[in-house]
Amino acid sequence: MTTAPVETTTYLCTGCPLGCRLEVDAVEGDIVEIRGFDCRKGERYARQEHLDPRRPVSTTVTIEAGTLPRLPVRTAEAFPKDEVMRLVRQLQAMRVVAPVARGQVVLDDALGSGIDVIATRSMAADPEADAGDAGGDPQRARSSAV
Numbered sequence: 001m002t003t004a005p006v007e008t009t010t011y012l013c014t015g016c017p018l019g020c021r022l023e024v025d026a027v028e029g030d031i032v033e034i035r036g037f038d039c040r041k042g043e044r045y046a047r048q049e050h051l052d053p054r055r056p057v058s059t060t061v062t063i064e065a066g067t068l069p070r071l072p073v074r075t076a077e078a079f080p081k082d083e084v085m086r087l088v089r090q091l092q093a094m095r096v097v098a099p100v101a102r103g104q105v106v107l108d109d110a111l112g113s114g115i116d117v118i119a120t121r122s123m124a125a126d127p128e129a130d131a132g133d134a135g136g137d138p139q140r141a142r143s144s145a146v
């Protein structure tokens with residue numbers, strides 16, 4: 001009878017400035033032990049980081065007819081880490097049209113994740129700008145605020 005080896009992965013807890021060094025032992029992907037945490041928050045973080053790591057995503061998107069050329073946006077909650085670059089590429093390619101309100105959803109259900117991307121500031125329409133000057137078919141920001 002063969003026994004699957006225990007694989008140990010280490011993480012640095014970001015839950016507070018103490019930065020505890022967390023160790024997760026897993027056998028064939030199943031967690032068997034977590035060590036190094038000083039509180040339950042750290043244990044939860046280690047489990048999440050090992051099984052389903054996520055990251056908040058903040059970037060900017062092109063906005064047409066606004067008072068500035070770029071609109072800052074972020075994911076409404078942490079996004080699956082493996083999909084972050086694909087999301088960033090999609091956001092780099094998209095355009096919204098002013099006006100946009102802070103908290104307004106600019107991309108809903110990003111990549112089918114169930115997570116929205118929202119504006120982190122309001123941007124008024126520039127009365128002298130002409131939406132669509134750059135050509136193409138800009139995606140209009142939705143009017144629902146979160």
Ligand code: SF4
Binds near residue numbers: 013015041
């Ligand atoms: S395990 Fe708890 S005490 Fe240690 S860094 Fe994380 S949150 Fe802070």
